[in-house]
Amino acid sequence: DEATERARIATASFARGRDDADLEGHLKARIRAEDPMAHRAAAKARSRREASLREAGREVRPRYKGPRPKPNRYGIEPGYRWDGVDRGNDFENRVLAAAYSRGHRKEEAYKWSAADM
Numbered sequence: 001d002e003a004t005e006r007a008r009i010a011t012a013s014f015a016r017g018r019d020d021a022d023l024e025g026h027l028k029a030r031i032r033a034e035d036p037m038a039h040r041a042a043a044k045a046r047s048r049r050e051a052s053l054r055e056a057g058r059e060v061r062p063r064y065k066g067p068r069p070k071p072n073r074y075g076i077e078p079g080y081r082w083d084g085v086d087r088g089n090d091f092e093n094r095v096l097a098a099a100y101s102r103g104h105r106k107e108e109a110y111k112w113s114a115a116d117m
Contacts, residue, residue, distance in 0.1 A: 031045065061079070061080050062080045063079070063080065064077070064078040064079055064080060064082075064083065064084065066078065066083060066084065067084075068084075069084030069085070069086070070086065070093075071096070072086075072092055072096075073092060073095055073096060
């Protein structure tokens with residue numbers, strides 16, 4: 001299946017036009033952040049991925065269903081082994097606060113410099 005797909009791609013034209021069905025399907029399948037239905041599309045993609053894992057006989061790990069944790073600098077989502085509780089020494093909060101204040105100061109400086117224009 002994968003070999004035939006690769007062979008089909010290898011023989012396909014490099015230049016793709018507006019009427020290319022494969023390109024159209026690929027662009028429609030993308031999940032965009034500003035899409036109001038993105039959470040539904042992401043859930044559907046996740047369920048398809050889990051179904052394919054089950055068919056292959058691989059383990060599907062349970063997902064964390066608790067409240068959303070504070071963001072962290074790595075963007076790590078809570079999983080079935082981590083509940084999202086920060087048990088650190090508050091370093092993460094200081095790093096995020098410094099990054100926010102740096103951006104805020106830069107924005108305020110720009111506003112002050114452009115205020116009299």
